[in-house]
Amino acid sequence: MRVAIYNNQTPESQRVTKLLKAEMTKAGLVFDQQAPNVVVTIGGDGTLLSAFHHYEALLDRIRFVGIHTGHLGFYTDWRNYEIDDLVDSLVNDSGQSVSYPLLDMHAIYSDGSIDHYTALNESTLRNITKTMVCNVYINNELFETFRGDGLCISTPTGSTAYNKSVGGAIMDPHSIGFQLAEMASLNNRVFRTLGSPIVFGANAKLLLRLKDENGHLMTCDREQVKIQHRPGERHLVEISYQVAKKQINFAQYRHNNFWHRVRDAFIGGAQNEI
Structure with missing residues (x-):
């Protein structure tokens, strides 16, 4: 051993x-x-x-x-x-051992480059300069246009962490899936989102496509990726999420x-x- x-x-x-x-x-x-x-x-x-x-x-x-x-x-x-x-x-x-699911993330940029991340707890996406606007796709179909502070995507084991503080549901850690929770969404007679957490199954794919080029802050667990756009520099275009193929194992x-x-x-x- x-x-x-x-x-x-x-x-x-x-x-x-x-x-x-x-x-x-x-x-x-x-x-x-x-x-x-x-x-x-x-x-x-x-x-x-x-x-x-x-x-x-x-x-x-x-x-x-x-x-x-x-x-x-x-x-x-x-x-x-x-x-x-x-x-x-x-x-x-x-x-x-006991195994728990992880979150697979792909960040896609304007120059075609892709960064890959794996989250144990959650990923967040927000705009630190103004209201974040993005289209939310579920299984490649447009579901809604989100406007607000940001979005939190969490694993079942991560559902008791930051996800809970923004109003997300607590998931059984043995379930295979992930969750989307809103952070201060704009909901009025002009703009509308679902306004509640969404729990996805094992085979679901979530895609967030951004409307703006600059001011975004993306996180993977404790890692922060600040993405400021300057003329001629790459900027974040979209992030895809799904259940990772690998899992974390606890003795x-x-x-x-x-x-x-x-x-x-x-x-x-x-x-x-x-």
């Missing part, structure tokens, strides 16, 4: 990293940052997002495990005081109920039947 450790730089995460390395050595596990079987992230969901993109080229060969050293995260199943139990699970690993050593986590994170307190 080859294990990589990817941690943030907080004192607690560094302490846990040092402890985990020591316990792994005692148990005979191999520390390998280049070609691991399992990547253990230490920090929070942001740390796991960074680790995902760092090891993106190896997704078909690795599994992730998250230890959280701060607030409870949706990707981090283990606490900082459970190192011994985690090491035992790594030693007795039998390849058990599932114990069952953690997703809906319990949602309730604890967003509702909290005692929930009694009436």
Whole structure:
């Protein structure tokens, strides 16, 4: 078993990293940052997002495990005081895993060039200088013309992140699909959008075709791509989204109920039947 450790730089995460390395050595596990079987992230969901993109080229060969050293995260199943139990699970690993879908993105520019991205949580598109205007195509057919602050396209596991803050629905992480949520859309007797989140199935394709050339900001998880247009320079024309062919795999050593986590994170307190 080859294990990589990817941690943030907080004192607690560094302490846990040092402890985990020591316990792994005692148990005979191999520390390998280049070609691991399992990547253990230490920090929070942001740390796991960074680790995902760092090891993106190896997704078909690795599994992730998250230890959280701060607030409870949706990707981090283990606490900082459970190192011994985690090491035992790594030693007795039998390849058990759970997989979740990812979002495949293609950004197409005026010069014909294409940039490819893969998102674990979400992608957003907005115009930072004025109202964003774009045509929304679903399966190659025009659905609506959007006007507003922007759009958020999220995976099922990312539906509890930024998507939720802009009014998107929470999706079961085992569903295969993705979601489109509006950010402050213009809805009046002149301009009209659907005005609610749209959940797409496994084979759906979403295309956003922009009306303006400049001022756009595109994100893929934590990465920001600012696209300012100057005369003669390329500008963003459209972005396509669909479920990625590859998935992210987590080493599932114990069952953690997703809906319990949602309730604890967003509702909290005692929930009694009436």
